[in-house]
Amino acid sequence: MLSQLRTGLYSCLTARGDALFELADAVLGASGPVRSLVELTLTAEHRRGHGALYGGLNLGRIDVDRLRTVLAALPLPRWPDGRIVLAVDVSPWLRSDAACSAERLFCHVYGRARSAAQFIPGWPYSFVVALEMGATSWTAPLDVVRLGPACDAIAVTAAQLRAVAERLIGAGQWHEGDPDILIVADAGYDITRLAYVLADLPVELVGRIRSDRVLRLPAPARLPGTNGRPPKHGGELALADPATWPEPSVSTVTDTGNYGKAEATAWDRLHPRLTHRAAWLDHDGELPIIEGTLIRLKVEHLPGNRDAPPVWLWSSATGATGPDVDRWWQSFLRRFDLEHTFRFWKQTLGWTRPKLRDAHAADRWTWLIIAAHTQLRLARGLTQDLRRPWEKPAPPGQLTPARVRRGFGNLRAAIAQPARVPKPSRPGPGRPPGIPNRRPATRYDVGKTIKRGRTLADLQQPGG
Incomplete structure (x- = not known):
């Protein structure tokens, strides 16, 4: 192979x-x-x-x-049920001192101290890899796309994930009746938007969401004889307010060893209330209701006996059972193996x-x-x-x-050595001594250049 x-x-x-x-x-x-x-x-x-x-x-x-087709046809790591688990994340190639390099963006870089994040010019690359189960630093890279100044990050990520899933299906990695491909992402992605765009593919999406989000419960059943327009949303569930949490649909407890007991609590059929902002600004017609499963993961302690804050996840699947919830949060934790891959590429392979x-x-x-x-x-x-x-x-x-x-x-x-033997040659003369370069390289600005066809202010105007 x-x-x-x-x-x-x-x-x-x-x-x-x-x-x-x-x-x-x-x-x-x-x-x-x-x-x-x-x-x-x-x-x-x-x-x-x-x-x-x-x-x-x-x-x-x-x-x-x-x-990409060659990589998709290679043997991929699978989980015990035969499922393929993919992870998507962005890693920057920082080029702060390269004023003559085009298509640079301001890349978010975390600092060592709290609130020490920086924005440094560079080339952000979006990677999609297949994850293994268990403690490992191995991943299987399948695709990479550089995010340019004119790119919509969510649209590019959705197209990238769609292309990877279609290549895996075309390569025979997934057949009808197999478990859906699971895609995990961190909090920087609009997971509900990705779930809506990729709804026609055999994939499930799991992503971390902010702890200050507010989701909506399903609309209550309409009582006989009630007049008026039926409600689209139920009550609010504020992640930061336990008083708004209804009775969970699934609860599991798992012994993790290093982190003590992991308690996972899940609520079924929760959805965000969408508005015509951000990725939904150009959406025509009524905004959809994208239901999924909300998961709260809490472990006893982190290494060093530190208290661990809860992690909130949202899955695009509904009607989850206990094994489904455990698989989702365990798959999300395996997403951090991709960080080991980035570190190996940058520190050892010299990416x-x-x-x-x-x-x-x-x-x-x-x-x-x-x-x-x-x-x-x-x-x-x-x-x-x-x-x-x-x-x-x-x-x-x-x-x-x-x-x-x-x-x-x-x-x-x-193993195979397809490269041909080099032919003897002489180096070129180069620039004659004493003659400077009189054609300076072009310098480029840093930042996004994408512009929407219409803005939120246009929609708020009469006839917008």
């Missing part, structure tokens, strides 16, 4: 393919964390010069649609290390990092544990991505 992936990856590199393929191999074969691109040309896996490396990133081409000017070159480098990580995932059971003397032995089949990468070089001789 690993050789099949490498052959499929090489077929997706339609221009400067040999240089791009060897660059991905150099990322896997480097002895330590990737600090800079040019140092990768010193590895044995990269047989070309540094000019070919930058030429491949700046002038190469990757058939991204074909590569955000290159100082690339062109955003499209950054896209190519990002796809190469995904291809390298996927090769490590397929090599989990094929590599030996070359642990350091101070490291603990890892159980068979439970090596971390960094330890699999450490032994990947010994496996490389036994």
